[in-house]
Amino acid sequence: MKRRNFLKLSLASAAIAAWSSSASAEAAPRRIRIGTQKGGFFPAVRQRHTVEDAFKSLGVEIDWIDFQFGPPLLEAINVGSVDFGYVGDSPPIFAQAAGARIRYVAAVKQNGNNQAIIVPKDSAIRTLADLKGKRIAFGKGSSAHNLLVAALEKAGLAWSDITPAPLAPADATAAFARGAVDAWSIWDPYLALAELKDNARVIAFDKDVHEANAFYIAGTDFVEKYPAQVARLNAVFASEGVWADSHHEEVASAQAEATGVDLEAIRRFVDRSNYRVVPVDAELTRTQQAVADRFARLGLIPKPVNVADIVWKWTPAS
Known part of the structure; x- marks a missing residue:
């Protein structure tokens, strides 16, 4: 492994360890339900069992629930049948405008090729x-x-x-x-x-056309009750994102196996993807607000929303 990738993985692992101490002191749910969509690196993450291993010491079980796309995933978070999930830029805006109890907890800056x-x-x-x-x-x-x-x-x-x-x-x-x-x-x-x-x-x-991003979303009640566990989830997915960037073939093979989608198509998808997890900072919030304002101008959402109102501040451990 290249020294640069080794250092990135080492730092990510250290971040998980740092969050472990604070998370261990906090009450933990009996299980965490994670919503995913067809695609991405989630099949590889599931095969590697890293999320399960990160919560094993707390006695927390991990359930994976698949959705065809973002809006139904966020509806599941809103009604409390899913705790944490990954979606594109628009679903959270429609959900917030409809009064859904959700929070932005982390982001992935897209390359714009997917x-x-x-x-x-x-x-x-x-x-x-x-x-x-x-x-x-x-x-x-x-x-x-x-x-x-x-x-x-x-x-x-x-x-x-x-x-x-x-x-x-x-x-x-x-x-x-x-x-x-x-x-x-x-x-x-x-x-x-x-x-x-x-x-x-x-x-x-x-x-x-525009700057695209994707987001990790959690239910408001889940974030308020288990903030250290949300931070731990973010840290695990950040670590897996670093791993995925240098293991495209493993990511593609796992996804093709899990979904039945043609491997050649999956390789194309993976090779033009970015998996790096980052906090939802001021720049990302402004970009997402522009999306919300665009939908509001066209009357595609029932009312304007202020994205910053539902951003949860995550500070990764260094």
């Missing part, structure tokens, strides 16, 4: 401006919803200039394949599959 607006290979659509008048699929309340809104703004188009087709990923996959929609705003691994299997053409990635 989500895009795509069209069929023979489509006449070449630019974002060409989306005018077209039927476009996206997951309502998902990060792909935000990408589509931001892309239309960049092209000088209004939301009313398109025919929105809010569809869950599985339904959108079928609609795109049979030509029932003209374009699709979607994330990996569905994006990679469409590129490789259908020769879908990318009109714009996230990075071409």
Whole structure:
């Protein structure tokens, strides 16, 4: 292992150990329920058993609960059936606007390559401006919803200039394949599959339109009752993120095995991903507020929200 990666892993391990002392002094739940989505590095984390091992000394069991995308995961956190989960930038905003009891507890700054607006290979659509008048699929309340809104703004188009087709990923996959929609705003691994299997053409990635981020979210009650355990979860996932950055093949193999998705598509997904976990600082809060303001201007959320109101301050151990 390269010295730089060894040092990063060592520092991450030290962070987990530092959180262990404070977490041990705090009451712990009997189990922690973690919500994940199809994709990412979570299958590898589950195989490595690192989260379970980090909480073993406290007698805490870990349950993993899978969701198709972010909005239902956050609804589960809101109603108390999930404690902690990972989602894109839009779901927390829709959830906060609906009064959900959630908190931002950590973030992952995305590279902007894992989500895009795509069209069929023979489509006449070449630019974002060409989306005018077209039927476009996206997951309502998902990060792909935000990408589509931001892309239309960049092209000088209004939301009313398109025919929105809010569809869950599985339904959108079928609609795109049979030509029932003209374009699709979607994330990996569905994006990679469409590129490789259908020769879908990318009109714009996230990075071409706006700054995209993802977040670890926890229920408000869980954060208030078990702050040291939330910090421990953050530290474990931060450590695993460092490991994942230098073990792409292991991450891809675990994900392909767990999901049944084509390994070539998963490799593409993993190679353009970032897994580094960081605190939700002032810069990330401002970026997320811009997303919230965009949805509020268009009337896509029932009321404006102040993102900073639900940010939990996490200071990683050094």
